[in-house]
Amino acid sequence: MLTDSHCHLDDKQFDPDRSEVIARAREAGVERMMSIGTGSGPPDLEAALRLARQHDFIYATVGVHPHDASKATPETFAALEGLAAETKVLAIGEIGLDYHYDFSPRDVQRDVLIAQLKLAGRAGKPIVIHTREAWDDTLLVLREHWSGAGIIHCFSGGPAEARQALDLGFYLSFGGVITFPKAEALRDAARMAPEDRLLVETDAPYLAPVPKRGKRNEPAFMLETARRLAEVRGVAPEHIAEVTTGNFERLMLNC
Numbered sequence: 001m002l003t004d005s006h007c008h009l010d011d012k013q014f015d016p017d018r019s020e021v022i023a024r025a026r027e028a029g030v031e032r033m034m035s036i037g038t039g040s041g042p043p044d045l046e047a048a049l050r051l052a053r054q055h056d057f058i059y060a061t062v063g064v065h066p067h068d069a070s071k072a073t074p075e076t077f078a079a080l081e082g083l084a085a086e087t088k089v090l091a092i093g094e095i096g097l098d099y100h101y102d103f104s105p106r107d108v109q110r111d112v113l114i115a116q117l118k119l120a121g122r123a124g125k126p127i128v129i130h131t132r133e134a135w136d137d138t139l140l141v142l143r144e145h146w147s148g149a150g151i152i153h154c155f156s157g158g159p160a161e162a163r164q165a166l167d168l169g170f171y172l173s174f175g176g177v178i179t180f181p182k183a184e185a186l187r188d189a190a191r192m193a194p195e196d197r198l199l200v201e202t203d204a205p206y207l208a209p210v211p212k213r214g215k216r217n218e219p220a221f222m223l224e225t226a227r228r229l230a231e232v233r234g235v236a237p238e239h240i241a242e243v244t245t246g247n248f249e250r251l252m253l254n255c
Helices: 018-027 047-052 066-071 074-083 106-123 135-145 159-167 184-192 219-233 237-253
Strands: 002-007 030-035 058-062 089-098 127-132 150-152 170-174 198-200
Touching: 002 198, 002 219, 002 237, 018 030, 018 219, 030 047, 030 219, 030 237, 047 058, 066 089, 066 106, 074 106, 089 106, 089 135, 089 150, 089 237, 106 127, 106 135, 127 135, 135 159, 159 170, 159 184, 170 184, 184 219, 198 219, 198 237, 219 237
Parallel strands: 002 030, 030 058, 058 089, 089 127, 127 150, 150 170, 170 198
Antiparallel strands: none
8 A cells, every 4th residue: 555645636736536546546555645835826825725625635835935935024924833733634735945946035035945844843843845956055954944755746956956955854755756767766765774764755746657657657657666665676666665655654743
């Protein structure tokens, strides 16, 4: 039984068949999903929570994605503070820095990230980090402003980056990229990561794994990612399922 630690079930790509997508995931052995609540950004902060309230096996996060940092207002943070107290909300995320698109100014992204780190600390919640082409700045902010638990979502670095994240206490979540032919450095990181810091995710509807690459991703496809991770680490897929589900429970449900 698997846990998808990061999916965007609220995404409009699932509007035509969301119920079927969820049913296929369960049939495939994905027993639990954490739906990421950044949605289209403020003022709507409950994109994932609305869905989590409908299913006991779906959980949610709340947060402002770096793309939407410029939309955040004092009212946004006040609303997040209230939502973070809900039992179905397991983490603050995905939050971080994205210098690839720069949809929000970089200084604003950093300010909004720091504000949400402080909020997560007050709420006693883990964080889910998004970082793209901003690794050094992300680590700098985390070292200065965070001392709790969290996930590097869709980890895509090599062994050096993995060690930096692990040294800060983070879990590494591996998605479909680990199946891509050119992702050997990422597979090297997956080999060296401690078993008790591994998670798996889809980031659905994005980053479908081989052999589904190019299609809309969905939680049921996580079996391909888990199989590849198991192959890389020289263990059975069932072992990866057991370990990553246990890690998720320890981090998110027992934090």
